[in-house]
Amino acid sequence: MIDAALTTSVSAEDFKFAFRHHPAGVAVVTADAGNGPVAMTVSSLSSVGIAPPTLVFSASPRSSATPVIREAGTLVVHMLTADQVELAKLASTSGVDRFGEDVNWDRLPTGEPYYPEASEWLRGRIIGRLDINGSTLVVVEALQAKPREDVEHDDRLPLVYHNRTWHALGEHSRLG
Amino acid sequence: MIDAALTTSVSAEDFKFAFRHHPAGVAVVTADAGNGPVAMTVSSLSSVGIAPPTLVFSASPRSSATPVIREAGTLVVHMLTADQVELAKLASTSGVDRFGEDVNWDRLPTGEPYYPEASEWLRGRIIGRLDINGSTLVVVEALQAKPREDVEHDDRLPLVYHNRTWHALGEHSRLG
Numbered sequence: 023m024i025d026a027a028l029t030t031s032v033s034a035e036d037f038k039f040a041f042r043h044h045p046a047g048v049a050v051v052t053a054d055a056g057n058g059p060v061a062m063t064v065s066s067l068s069s070v071g072i073a074p075p076t077l078v079f080s081a082s083p084r085s086s087a088t089p090v091i092r093e094a095g096t097l098v099v100h101m102l103t104a105d106q107v108e109l110a111k112l113a114s115t116s117g118v119d120r121f122g123e124d125v126n127w128d129r130l131p132t133g134e135p136y137y138p139e140a141s142e143w144l145r146g147r148i149i150g151r152l153d154i155n156g157s158t159l160v161v162v163e164a165l166q167a168k169p170r171e172d173v174e175h176d177d178r179l180p181l182v183y184h185n186r187t188w189h190a191l192g193e194h195s196r197l198g
Numbered sequence: 199m200i201d202a203a204l205t206t207s208v209s210a211e212d213f214k215f216a217f218r219h220h221p222a223g224v225a226v227v228t229a230d231a232g233n234g235p236v237a238m239t240v241s242s243l244s245s246v247g248i249a250p251p252t253l254v255f256s257a258s259p260r261s262s263a264t265p266v267i268r269e270a271g272t273l274v275v276h277m278l279t280a281d282q283v284e285l286a287k288l289a290s291t292s293g294v295d296r297f298g299e300d301v302n303w304d305r306l307p308t309g310e311p312y313y314p315e316a317s318e319w320l321r322g323r324i325i326g327r328l329d330i331n332g333s334t335l336v337v338v339e340a341l342q343a344k345p346r347e348d349v350e351h352d353d354r355l356p357l358v359y360h361n362r363t364w365h366a367l368g369e370h371s372r373l374g
Contacts, residue, residue: 032320036343037251040318044243044277045356045367047221066244067220070256071331075213078335080246080254101220107373142216144208152328154337155247159254161330164208167216180221181373184356188373191221191358195365197283 045184048102050113051079051087052127052135053094059121059135060087063114065183067099075164077144083156086116092158096132096147099162100140103178104190109137110181130166141178143168221360224278226289227255227263228303228311229270235297235311236263239290241359243275251340253320259332262292268334272308272323275338276316279354280366285313286357306342317354319344 046065053060066080077099081088091097102110112120121127127137136143150161179190189195222241229236242256253275257264267273278286288296297303303313312319326337355366365371 032251032340032343034248034251036346037245037248037320037340039346040277040320040343041245041253043279043318043356044225044245045221045223045358046244047360049220066246066254068222068242068244068256069213069217069220070242070333070335072210072213074331075208075210076331076333077217078256078330080244101216103219104373142219144213144216150328150330152326152335152337154254154326155250155252157246157252159246159328159335159337161328161335164213164216167208167212170212170215180219180360182221182358182367182371184223184367189367189371190373191360191365191371195358195367195371197280197357197364197366 042185045182045189048110048181048183049079050100050102050109050137050140051091051097052100052137053091053097054133054135055090055093057090059127060090061113061120061135062087062091063110070161076149076161077146077164078159078161081158081160088158091160092151094148096134096145097162098130098134098136098143098145100137101142102181103141104181105178106140107181107188109139110188140168218361221358221365224286224357224359225255226276226278226285226313226316227267227273228276228313229267229273230309230311231266231269233266235303236266237289237296237311238263238267239286246337252325252337253322253340254335254337257334257336264334267336268327270324272310272321273338274306274310274312274319274321276313277318278357279317280357281354282316283357283364285315286364316344
């Protein structure tokens with residue numbers, strides 16, 4: 023005999039409660055499928071392979087950028103540091119112009135919009151899309167990285183999102 | 199004319215360099231497909247939907263637990279805090295007994311092995327597997343959460359993995 027409680031689904035509230043306590047690195051994804059640039063902040067970026075170099079992130083149906091990112095063949099994924107928290111906020115706030123005149127953005131020679139100030143970026147092509155309960159998992163093969171000579175890491179602290187707050191990692195947060 | 203550099207793939211070294219600077223929350227996944235419990239530390243956990251509550255993580259081909267997790271019907275995903283860093287190390291170190299007599303583990307009434315000390319856990323069933331260049335994306339629908347009365351958050355700092363170091367989030371790391 024199976025206890026009914028064991029087969030019950032988790033409530034949305036309990037699920038969100040659990041994930042509110044799971045921190046994440048912060049990335050901004052940009053793309054242009056032919057009708058202008060879009061940008062979206064994601065906290066779901068991870069690496070899934072290195073031969074070839076492959077990454078994945080999930081695109082929420084609540085983001086206005088998702089339809090364009092689904093349609094685009096290529097995109098740029100930016101890894102952000104704490105000094106770029108304004109960029110993370112820009113790409114996660116509704117109703118603001120993410121490519122306005124006061125925003126530092128440009129296009130790569132291949133045409134994709136991108137934010138040059140990001141500590142790291144990878145340009146890639148979408149090799150898979152998996153629809154899961156409304157969200158889209160986007161699988162990307164990396165084609166190009168920000169040139170190493172443009173990467174300045176030593177004085178930049180990685181950005182983390184956690185329970186609706188932003189954090190900076192560094193010696194101050196290190197364990198042991 | 200297309201510059202050859204624009205179509206070249208990213209080297210594994212450059213790709214890993216980029217991701218070494220992308221921090222992540224830490225989770226431990228446990229399962230038993232009938233031949234004993236396995237555990238694996240993952241830094242790729244994210245939520246992909248709430249109706250029904252759905253999560254995803256990637257299982258590396260380098261982990262000895264991956265074949266079992268691929269085969270299991272259900273599993274437990276534990277979200278870790280800084281005081282549980284030893285558990286994260288236990289489940290990511292080769293050749294140690296992750297369910298030895300000195301380890302605090304148990305089984306849920308439904309049979310899955312789990313670590314009761316984890317700040318949060320979700321039990322779920324695997325609803326999809328996507329093979330990507332050697333890794334497996336595992337899609338899980340959450341069925342059960344750690345009972346709220348057992349969850350103590352206020353004094354626990356979330357654990358973050360970054361560039362081969364462990365970090366704790368808290369007021370000390372908060373921006374703004």
